[in-house]
Amino acid sequence: MYDELKYWYLRDHKLFRALSFSQIRQLCIITGFKKAVKGEIIQFASSEAPRIFLLKKGALKIVSLDEDGNETIKDIIQKGDLFGELSLESDQDVNEYAKVLSDEVSICSFLMSDFENLLLRNPSLALSYTKFVSLKIRRVKNSYANLVNKDAKTRLYQFLNDWAERDGVKRGDGVVLENYLTQTDIAQIICTSRQTATLLLNEMEKQGIIIYGRKEIAISDVSRLATHK
The missing domain is CATH 1.10.10.10 (Winged helix-like DNA-binding domain superfamily/Winged helix DNA-binding domain)
Known part of the structure; x- marks a missing residue:
């Protein structure tokens, strides 16, 4: 059942539209899937096995903690967004996590190492991923510009x-x-x-x-x- 869910979740996402039926089926094998409820915390930074996450349903906030334990909201993650180690580099010094905002969320995830191998085998996916991350970075830059100006x-x-x-x-x-x-x-x-x-x-x-x-x-x-x- 979860394999079927993962297949439809991935097939419908614009990032994976360049992949064939068999490629998406292969991707399902390395994809994790979970549901979480409001208030639940999802750790993604400073882990031994860094992951990239895809939010299929619901909303999350990305929270960072300073040395005094104060929370700061860094981003709001909505349906279709990617979060986690998007740079494909694990930063062990970052104290961040995701917290569920909506009543329920559905999340797919990939081990960073598996996703890197997938990008190497699929240049079209690598290009789509680069564009996806570039748009996210542009949105963050616009947010910072708004804060300053x-x-x-x-x-x-x-x-x-x-x-x-x-x-x-x-x-x-x-x-x-x-x-x-x-x-x-x-x-x-x-x-x-x-x-x-x-x-x-x-x-x-x-x-x-x-x-x-x-x-x-x-x-x-x-x-x-x-x-x-």
Whole structure:
């Protein structure tokens, strides 16, 4: 059963579209598969057998710990994203892990050594992987540029706009997001205090841009987020 699940998960992912039926079947042999529930921690850094992970369902946050044990959100991982040792180099000094945000997640994973061998045997897959990682790096660079050049309000609008584009579900004239983030999470992502994030979200509600709830965020008109400068 798991082999069939892995096959369909991999076949539907754009990274593996260049592979043939038999190649994907072979890939299933080296692929791990697991499910995890909200709040569960998934270790991927500083392990003896580094892995690359593919999130098929749900949402995660990548968290790093400083020397004092304080958490910082580095990234939000959504359906279709890769995470783990994407550079194909294990960094034993990084103290990071993934934490499940949604009610449930489904994850495929590869040993880094197996995935490297797969890339060597399949140049088309290696090219697709390079493009995939390059897009991810570009997204991270854009996020850092926003932190440096834009104020907290603009960063919040940009974050909600990006979230809506990637994960939003149309409902009537607007878009609805499953809200798996706390206001503290949102504050960390846009690098501001929780109090500031709360004030900004309340302001957006008063302006009729969003309806903020614990379970979902309804956005009446996404274009109002995109045009905010």
